[in-house]
Amino acid sequence: MTDIINRYASADLYMPENLHRVIREHVGANHPFPRYIDAWWIGFCLGVRHGKTRPLPAPDNRVKFMDGAVLSSDPWRIIHLELIAVGLRGEEILTTPREVVQLASAYANFGLEVLVGALAGQNEPTLALMNFLDPANI
Amino acid sequence: MLIRSAHIRNFKLMRDVTIGFSADPARPLSVIRGENGSGKTTLLYAMLWGLYGMDGLPRPTNDKDLRLTSTYCPTGTPVLVEVEIIFDHTDDMGLTSQYRLRRMVFETPLPDGRCPRGQDDVKLFLLAPEGDKPMVSAAAWVEHLIPHRLSDLFFTNGDDIQKFISGRVHSHERQDKVHQAIRELLGIEQLTAAVGDLKYVFGNLKRRVSAESGYDAQELEDICGDLRRQIAEQENIRSVAETRQKGMETQQHEWERELHQLRGIGDLDELNARITTLKSRMSECRDREQAAFGAMRTAFRGQPLSWALAGAQLDQGRGKLEELAHRGVIPNNSLQVLEDRLEEGECICGSDLHPGTDLRQHVERLLAEQRENSPVAQRLTELRYDARGLIAAGADAGEFAAIRDAALAAYTAARDEQISIGVELKQAEAARGRIDDSRVRTLTEELAAVGPKITDGIHELGRITERIEKLGRELEENEKKLDQLVKKRQANRDLITRRDVADDLRVLAEKVQGRLEGEYVARVSARLQEIFLSIVGADPDARLGVFRGVSITENFDIVVASQNDTSLDTDYELNGASQRALTLAFIWSLMEVAAITAPRLIDTPLGMVSGGVKQRMVSTITHPPTGDEPPYQVILLLTRSEIMEVGDLLARHAGAFVTISCSKDYPADLVYDWAGDEPVIRACPCTHEQSCQICARHLDNAHGLAFRDSVTAT
Numbered sequence: 001m002t003d004i005i006n007r008y009a010s011a012d013l014y015m016p017e018n019l020h021r022v023i024r025e026h027v028g029a030n031h032p033f034p035r036y037i038d039a040w041w042i043g044f045c046l047g048v049r050h051g052k053t054r055p056l057p058a059p060d061n062r063v064k065f066m067d068g069a070v071l072s073s074d075p076w077r078i079i080h081l082e083l084i085a086v087g088l089r090g091e092e093i094l095t096t097p098r099e100v101v102q103l104a105s106a107y108a109n110f111g112l113e114v115l116v117g118a119l120a121g122q123n124e125p126t127l128a129l130m131n132f133l134d135p136a137n138i
Numbered sequence: 139m140l141i142r143s144a145h146i147r148n149f150k151l152m153r154d155v156t157i158g159f160s161a162d163p164a165r166p167l168s169v170i171r172g173e174n175g176s177g178k179t180t181l182l183y184a185m186l187w188g189l190y191g192m193d194g195l196p197r198p199t200n201d202k203d204l205r206l207t208s209t210y211c212p213t214g215t216p217v218l219v220e221v222e223i224i225f226d227h228t229d230d231m232g233l234t235s236q237y238r239l240r241r242m243v244f245e246t247p248l249p250d251g252r253c254p255r256g257q258d259d260v261k262l263f264l265l266a267p268e269g270d271k272p273m274v275s276a277a278a279w280v281e282h283l284i285p286h287r288l289s290d291l292f293f294t295n296g297d298d299i300q301k302f303i304s305g306r307v308h309s310h311e312r313q314d315k316v317h318q319a320i321r322e323l324l325g326i327e328q329l330t331a332a333v334g335d336l337k338y339v340f341g342n343l344k345r346r347v348s349a350e351s352g353y354d355a356q357e358l359e360d361i362c363g364d365l366r367r368q369i370a371e372q373e374n375i376r377s378v379a380e381t382r383q384k385g386m387e388t389q390q391h392e393w394e395r396e397l398h399q400l401r402g403i404g405d406l407d408e409l410n411a412r413i414t415t416l417k418s419r420m421s422e423c424r425d426r427e428q429a430a431f432g433a434m435r436t437a438f439r440g441q442p443l444s445w446a447l448a449g450a451q452l453d454q455g456r457g458k459l460e461e462l463a464h465r466g467v468i469p470n471n472s473l474q475v476l477e478d479r480l481e482e483g484e485c486i487c488g489s490d491l492h493p494g495t496d497l498r499q500h501v502e503r504l505l506a507e508q509r510e511n512s513p514v515a516q517r518l519t520e521l522r523y524d525a526r527g528l529i530a531a532g533a534d535a536g537e538f539a540a541i542r543d544a545a546l547a548a549y550t551a552a553r554d555e556q557i558s559i560g561v562e563l564k565q566a567e568a569a570r571g572r573i574d575d576s577r578v579r580t581l582t583e584e585l586a587a588v589g590p591k592i593t594d595g596i597h598e599l600g601r602i603t604e605r606i607e608k609l610g611r612e613l614e615e616n617e618k619k620l621d622q623l624v625k626k627r628q629a630n631r632d633l634i635t636r637r638d639v640a641d642d643l644r645v646l647a648e649k650v651q652g653r654l655e656g657e658y659v660a661r662v663s664a665r666l667q668e669i670f671l672s673i674v675g676a677d678p679d680a681r682l683g684v685f686r687g688v689s690i691t692e693n694f695d696i697v698v699a700s701q702n703d704t705s706l707d708t709d710y711e712l713n714g715a716s717q718r719a720l721t722l723a724f725i726w727s728l729m730e731v732a733a734i735t736a737p738r739l740i741d742t743p744l745g746m747v748s749g750g751v752k753q754r755m756v757s758t759i760t761h762p763p764t765g766d767e768p769p770y771q772v773i774l775l776l777t778r779s780e781i782m783e784v785g786d787l788l789a790r791h792a793g794a795f796v797t798i799s800c801s802k803d804y805p806a807d808l809v810y811d812w813a814g815d816e817p818v819i820r821a822c823p824c825t826h827e828q829s830c831q832i833c834a835r836h837l838d839n840a841h842g843l844a845f846r847d848s849v850t851a852t
Contacts, residue, residue: 004524007517030431038439045447076441079524083455084448086521091462094521095514130434130546135446135539 004075008068011101013040014056019112020063026119032126036065039115041077042133046114047107048084049138054109056102068101139283140771141185141737142236145222149184151177151208151800151819159737160793161226163769167760168794170775171826173807173835177798177819178775182741186293188221188241190286191258191277205253207245210816216244224265227283228735236265239276284736288319291725293739317694319728320659329651336644343637347624350633358620365613369606376602383595390588397581406578409570416563423556430549437541441528446538452525459522469519476505658731663690665727673719673755688720696724714746715755722759730767739773744780756784760791781826788826795825797833809834 015023015036023039026032033039047053056062071077085093085100093099115129122128132138140161146152155177159168172178186194187206198204206219220242228234240263244256262276273279284292320326348359437443445452462468479485480501483492491498624634667688671678676685684706686699698706698720706712708720725738738759747755763769774788781788798821801813810831812820822832829835829843 004520005517032435032438034435034439042438042443042447045444048448048451074439074441076528077444079521079528080441080444080448080452082517082521083459083525084451085455086458086518087451087453087455091458091467091514091518094517126431126434127549129438130542133438133443133446133538133542135535135542138447 004072004078006068006072006075006078007097008071008078008081008101011068011098012064013037013066013068013070013101014062014064014105015040015112016054016057016109017061017063019109019116020065022116022119023112026125032119032129035070037070037073040065040108040112043111043113043115044081044104044108046111046138047109048088048111050110050114052110053106054113056105056109139736140226140769141773142224142226144181144185144188144224145220146181146184146188147220148207148211148217149187149219149221150180150206151210151802151817152180152184153208153818155181155798155819155821157181157796157798157821158794159771159773161771162793164762165791165793166762166769166771167788167792168771168773168796169781169788169792169826170773170796170798171778171781171824172775172798173777173803175803176800178741178777180819181798182293182739182775184221185223185739186289188223188239189280189284190289191241191260193286194289203253203255205245205247206243206255207247207253208816209247211247213247213249216246219243219245237273237279238263238265238270239280290315291319291728291738292736294741314694316690316696316724320662320690320694321655326651326655326658329647329654333644333647333651336640336647340637340640340644343633343640347633347637348620355620355623358616358623362613362616362620365609365616369609369613372602372606372609376599376606379595379599379602383592383599386588386592386595390585390592393581393585393588397578397585400573400578400581406570406573406575409566409573413563413566413570416559416566420556420559420563423552423559426552427549427556430545430552433541433545433548437538437545440538440541441533442538442541445533445535449535456522456525456529459518459525462518463522467518468515468522476501476508480505659690659694661731662724662727663688665730666690666696666723669723669726669758670720673723673751673758674716675750675754685716688723696720715748715751718743718747719751719755722755726759729770733768735768735770737771737773739775741775742777742780743774744776744784748783752783753787756787756791760787762791778826785826792825795823796821797824797829798822799833803835807835807837809836809838 023033023036027036027039028034033042071081081100081104082094085103089099089103093103118129118132119125141159142161143156143158145156147154157170160166170178170181183195192204195204207217211217220240222238222240224236224238226234226236239260241258241260243258245253246255247253260276262273262279263270264273321330345359348355459468475486479491480498483490483498485491485497485501489495489497491501670676670688671685674685677683678686684700686701688696688698691697696708698708698712700706700711708717712720722740722743729736729738743759744752744755760772760774798819799808800817800819801808801811802817804811804813812832820832822830824830824833827843829838829845834845
């Protein structure tokens with residue numbers, strides 16, 4: 001595998017404020033997600049799986065949780081991000097990394113809603129999430 | 139002794155009450171009817187006081203002296219309390235005489251609640267046609283006729299009646315009570331006194347024989363006397379040691395039983411060990427559960443989930459890259475080729491590419507275009523190889539499902555085991571909670587301490603017995619020497635003869651005493667069984683019968699035998715009716731065997747009895763004597779509810795009916811207001827089927843009683 005250049009390091013990553021409020025309760029040690037990016041990534045995958053997007057809300061209603069540099073900690077995510085982007089929008093999308101991040105955010109916004117719904121009211125969120133993430137039924 | 143009447147004055151609320159009893163052997167029953175609070179117990183206590191004075195009454199539960207008079211008596215004025223009992227007594231010659239026993243005392247109620255009393259004045263008169271003849275030692279007469287020690291047999295109430303059988307009374311006390319009753323009533327006590335007298339006479343004669351046999355004999359007699367004293371001393375010491383030993387053994391038994399009960403729940407140390415193991419297993423399961431959660435969290439951030447969720451789109455992207463490769467868009471190698479051709483000035487096809495040619499200008503435009511798209515093409519190329527690398531590294535859309543299944547299975551197994559361990563832990567902790575830890579330790583320590591003491595006690599008893607035996611042997615040797623000396627010196631033959639006769643009589647009396655006691659106990663025991671089984675309606679041969687028999691043991695315990703050679707605990711395995719039946723059967727059998735003519739006054743004996751048992755009990759204790767049965771008298775103090783079901787039986791066997799009422803029950807229960815300002819008890823001759831202006835109660839109609847005035851009129 002080549003050394004992967006993160007062309008998205010400067011892009012800001014956001015979550016809708018209402019979803020961020022819930023997700024932050026599930027981030028950290030002994031929580032389902034060690035970092036926000038882990039939740040965001042699942043949200044992105046869920047959005048892609050359902051083929052649905054949600055636009056990013058206005059600046060007042062969104063929260064920047066990290067920038068794209070975080071993707072470098074798991075380089076496979078850059079490969080997946082780009083493969084999905086190319087698959088969905090064609091190879092031209094790679095000419096504008098910002099467009100790739102926007103596309104991912106739109107899918108993540110939808111997926112995070114699904115994720116928050118799965119975590120709501122669960123006493124043992126890790127278990128609830130694992131039960132929810134049944135590839136055969138999701 | 140048969141009581142004919144009792145006249146009671148100023149005893150509690152009995153201001154002036156006379157009650158007649160049946161002394162007719164054909165109708166031995168007297169029924170004293172009274173509802174709760176009407177004065178039945180007052181009558182019982184008045185009779186006991188009349189016969190035994192204050193000794194006859196129950197001991198007060200506080201420091202206060204018992205009061206005989208009513209609390210309504212004015213303070214500061216002496217009140218004469220008097221009980222007069224008229225009774226018949228048939229002496230050993232068969233002659234029946236009538237006596238009047240009168241006990242009176244002045245009691246002065248004081249404002250502070252105290253009631254100082256003077257000395258009892260007790261007098262006994264023989265009632266003769268020529269006039270009453272005072273008898274000396276009235277109290278001794280009463281004690282002879284109806285000993286106070288046995289008053290439990292003659293006068294009792296429904297609850298105290300069980301003193302002879304109840305385990306709530308200490309076993310020694312209960313056995314002593316039975317033994318005492320048997321010895322007193324069967325005359326064995328008199329024989330014991332005779333044995334004592336003979337021992338005394340024998341001892342005197344022996345000393346005299348020794349004294350008249352000379353100095354050496356006297357010296358030997360002194361040695362023997364000293365040895366006897368030592369033996370007596372050692373026997374006393376042994377008796378004390380035996381009592382102490384018995385106490386320790388009883389205590390040990392009770393502690394062992396309690397400990398056994400506590401440990402029956404589970405051994406504490408074992409439980410603690412089990413709880414520790416369970417907690418450790420629980421902790422292990424929690425670790426496994428956490429590990430399963432950890433595996434899940436790792437899976438949430440891993441590539442397999444990404445493949446599982448977006449595999450289709452990833453494949454789509456990869457397909458697009460392959461298509462680009464197929465089309466030759468990637469990898470982008472044309473840039474280098476174009477640059478090389480321009481540098482050489484010749485195209486691949488051989489055309490001139492030197493500067494100034496049209497073709498070179500075209501190639502330069504193409505090169506500029508290629509250079510502009512190069513980074514994207516480069517990235518697409520890399521991406522294609524990177525994606526291939528991921529696939530080669532094992533990226534698989536099905537991997538997450540396997541990880542998920544494993545993590546969930548690990549979690550479920552850990553959780554199920556925790557639930558199972560939790561149940562076991564809860565049970566173990568609950569069991570431990572029921573064990574009084576400190577009590578178990580105390581009992582264990584006490585038992586550990588008492589064990590050696592008991593062993594020491596046994597050894598000590600052995601040593602004492604050994605000493606006694608040694609002293610006995612010495613005594614025997616010295617007595618033999620003394621005997622030989624006395625004979626050698628031709629001691630007074632007459633004295634020796636008298637001594638030997640006294641000794642023979644003593645031995646004979648002791649043997650008779652032992653035999654009588656055994657025979658009498660056997661007879662009482664047999665009759666006790668007969669009466670008891672008859673009252674409870676039990677067939678000892680019945681296959682499913684509970685009661686197989688009753689007997690008095692060598693230790694004077696009353697034992698109820700059941701199936702398979704087991705015995706029943708009289709407290710816990712006999713119902714209230716059977717307990718009463720057993721005690722009444724004992725009293726009746728004892729009286730019969732002893733052929734004692736004495737009153738048996740029982741307050742509320744039928745409280746817990748009903749149905750067939752009640753019928754048979756009343757029939758047994760009130761029927762006229764038959765065959766060899768001596769005449770007797772039974773006085774039952776009954777409530778109306780006790781009379782129910784046995785009214786006809788009482789009517790057949792009763793020679794006297796009295797109803798007692800207390801004016802305090804007006805107007806709540808009594809119909810008529812016949813008293814003044816103070817509550818008093820009065821008696822009327824109403825039977826259980828009648829009522830009058832004294833005893834009429836509001837509920838009489840419900841019981842179908844006839845108003846006696848109208849009965850009389852008709």
